[in-house]
Amino acid sequence: MRKQGGFEKGGQQHLPLSFESCIKVLAIAWLSVKHEATFIELSMDGAHVNRLIESVHQELLPRFRIESVDPHNPVEVRHVPNPWRLLGTGNYAAVVYHPDYPDQVVKLYAPGRPGFSEEVEVYRRLGSHPAFSECLYAGDGFLVLKRLHGVTLYDCMHLGLRIPKQVIRDIDQALDYARGRGLHPHDVHGRNVMMLSGRGLVVDVSDFLHEETCSKWNNLKNAYYWLYRPLFSPFRLRVPYFVLDVVRRSYRLFFSLASRLKQLFRPRKLS
Numbered sequence: 001m002r003k004q005g006g007f008e009k010g011g012q013q014h015l016p017l018s019f020e021s022c023i024k025v026l027a028i029a030w031l032s033v034k035h036e037a038t039f040i041e042l043s044m045d046g047a048h049v050n051r052l053i054e055s056v057h058q059e060l061l062p063r064f065r066i067e068s069v070d071p072h073n074p075v076e077v078r079h080v081p082n083p084w085r086l087l088g089t090g091n092y093a094a095v096v097y098h099p100d101y102p103d104q105v106v107k108l109y110a111p112g113r114p115g116f117s118e119e120v121e122v123y124r125r126l127g128s129h130p131a132f133s134e135c136l137y138a139g140d141g142f143l144v145l146k147r148l149h150g151v152t153l154y155d156c157m158h159l160g161l162r163i164p165k166q167v168i169r170d171i172d173q174a175l176d177y178a179r180g181r182g183l184h185p186h187d188v189h190g191r192n193v194m195m196l197s198g199r200g201l202v203v204d205v206s207d208f209l210h211e212e213t214c215s216k217w218n219n220l221k222n223a224y225y226w227l228y229r230p231l232f233s234p235f236r237l238r239v240p241y242f243v244l245d246v247v248r249r250s251y252r253l254f255f256s257l258a259s260r261l262k263q264l265f266r267p268r269k270l271s
């Protein structure tokens, strides 16, 4: 269950606030006022996260350069100041980490790309679940998230790593959990799901407020059972990135054509 800082939800039991908790609460309040930000929760060492946030403001933000050239392709990161390291990019944001904070990541939205406040809301609704990350802080266009130390299924294909069925089952269960929290799993593709020690994780939940149906996860599962298991898995085939990219682009083209055709041939109402 999600920790509520001195308040046990299940047993409805109030515990007296310790001196340490008081300091944490004051530190959170001070940082929130200073940066006009939202703290989702400090379920871990608050001082540690506070130092990370200060470092983001002082070292990362002034020198980090990110651009969204094409909204259908991953953002382009022009400069990452030392000692920060780039972990990954998506069509909206880049994710970096600091070597002194190996269990947290910072997700920075590219200027002009939407979704920041929606992602904060999704994490608020998700609470704590082993297959998802957690949002520890949000403000100024960046989020501090719990780091998931897995490998994306996209990268697993590139590295020729075997993906067991359990990974798919875990992700299915995690998506059911999200539905139970009033969310709508959306945009669940190979770069947004991970494998860690044979278990499945969902790394990107930013579109889970979108209500329209999204077939990406079902299509990925079909590809897993009909192509990956019989053809790729037994031979540990490695797929080069350019082939994966061609598949990604063809997939997007195919579905945008299909939806246009659907609209064209949709029966019109007689007035």
Ligand SMILES: Nc1ncnc2c1ncn2[C@@H]1O[C@H](COP(=O)(O)OP(=O)(O)OP(=O)(O)O)[C@@H](O)[C@H]1O
Pocket (backbone or CB within 6 Å): 087, 088, 089, 090, 091, 092, 093, 094, 095, 105, 107, 133, 145, 146, 147, 148, 149, 152, 187, 191, 192, 203, 204, 205, 206
């Ligand atoms: N909590 C995390 N822990 C570890 N790596 C992460 C985490 N969040 C994101 N990443 C890495 O960064 C990449 C980009 O992050 P993310 O998918 O959240 O960006 P996005 O722009 O919202 O993506 P999309 O284009 O799918 O909407 C991910 O594919 C993953 O490799």
Ligand SMILES: [Mg+2]
Pocket (backbone or CB within 6 Å): 089, 090, 091, 191, 192, 204
């Ligand atoms: Mg993503």
